[in-house]
Amino acid sequence: MTTSPPRTEHTPDRVPAADAQHADEGAGTAYSARHAEIYDHIHAARGRDWDAEADAVARLVFERRPGARSVLDVACGTGAHLRRLREHFPVAEGLELSGTMREIAAARLPGSTVHRGDMRDFDLGAEYDAVLCMCFSMGYMASTVELAAAARSLARALAPGGVVVAEPWWFPEQFLDGFVTGSVAESDGLVVSRVSRSVREGRRSLMTVRYTVADRAGLRAFTELETYSLFTHEEYTAAFTAAGLDTTYLPGPPNGRGLYVGVRT
Numbered sequence: 001m002t003t004s005p006p007r008t009e010h011t012p013d014r015v016p017a018a019d020a021q022h023a024d025e026g027a028g029t030a031y032s033a034r035h036a037e038i039y040d041h042i043h044a045a046r047g048r049d050w051d052a053e054a055d056a057v058a059r060l061v062f063e064r065r066p067g068a069r070s071v072l073d074v075a076c077g078t079g080a081h082l083r084r085l086r087e088h089f090p091v092a093e094g095l096e097l098s099g100t101m102r103e104i105a106a107a108r109l110p111g112s113t114v115h116r117g118d119m120r121d122f123d124l125g126a127e128y129d130a131v132l133c134m135c136f137s138m139g140y141m142a143s144t145v146e147l148a149a150a151a152r153s154l155a156r157a158l159a160p161g162g163v164v165v166a167e168p169w170w171f172p173e174q175f176l177d178g179f180v181t182g183s184v185a186e187s188d189g190l191v192v193s194r195v196s197r198s199v200r201e202g203r204r205s206l207m208t209v210r211y212t213v214a215d216r217a218g219l220r221a222f223t224e225l226e227t228y229s230l231f232t233h234e235e236y237t238a239a240f241t242a243a244g245l246d247t248t249y250l251p252g253p254p255n256g257r258g259l260y261v262g263v264r265t
Contacts, residue, residue: 034222036100038185038192038213040078045185045192053134053254054084060250060261061130061163062088068129072157074119075137079105079112086112089130095122120149127159132166136257138236139169139228147231148239155243155264164245164262167255172230174257175205190215203230236260 043050061068069090073082076094078101086092086109094114096102105114115124119133120141131154141147154164175198182195196209207226212219233249237260240247245262252258 033100034213034220035211035224036078036098036104038190038211039101040080041187041190042183042185042192042194043080045187046183050080051084054081054088056254057081057132057134057165057259058085058088060165060259064163064261064263065129065161068163070128071130071132072124072128074117074122074131074133074154074157075135076105076114077101077135079108079114081132081134082109082112082114085132091128093128095119095124119153120146122153123156126157128157128162129159130163130165131155131157133164134167136167136169136228136255138166139231141229141231142227143229144231144235144239147229147235148242151239151243151245155240155245155262158264160264162264164240164247164260164264166236166240166260166262168231168236168257168260169228170205170230170257171233172203175200175230200230204228205230
């Protein structure tokens with residue numbers, strides 16, 4: 001069963017992407033150290049409730065697989081969701097491509113394994129009751145071929161009857177070309193401003209994000225260009241179906257883009 005997605009206001013809220021470009025401080029990489037250092041600070045100030053999101057996802061899993069005991073959080077970032085997921089699942093592990101993000105997650109989650117891996121081709125040789133891919137990370141796939149590869153990887157990591165929960169990027173009909181937004185995050189000794197502008201280029205959205213960071217060490221600024229594919233609802237569904245997942249689309253929460261929930265058949 002699928003439900004057509006609603007049109008919602010475009011409010012981008014996660015920055016790292018596979019082809020980020022940086023200025024002002026020299027060449028950088030996606031999930032760079034300078035961005036990783038402020039990532040949690042920005043989202044905390046913007047009211048992101050990681051625990052509530054993790055609780056809601058856990059409920060979706062248990063509704064479809066009562067007694068689930070293991071979860072793998074793919075593209076887990078700094079481990080904000082995973083920290084809460086450990087309260088729901090005796091085995092809670094992460095997978096992250098970025099070295100900096102992975103180090104932060106590992107430090108935050110002593111005793112939990114955070115694997116290095118790419119969602120397009122990872123194979124940990126293990127099966128989990130639940131596999132998650134949140135924060136619209138599948139939108140970073142550059143083509144439907146990569147999207148299908150990512151869906152296969154998620155499904156391959158599932159035990160029979162296991163559950164995938166994945167958050168998409170905006171669908172083409174939802175995306176607002178030229179959307180701009182900004183915010184300022186303040187805490188003791190640290191102020192970060194973030195402004196962004198998103199435009200459409202064919203089947204992609206390009207988000208230019210400008211950060212200014214002020215702390216006791218000084219003032220610095222950098223810019224990142226984030227690229228996301230505007231996959232259709234049908235393309236996501238086709239990728240999950242081809243991977244052997246019986247998938248339902250749930251519109252709305254947690255961040256306006258909805259969730260795909262699939263069970264390995």
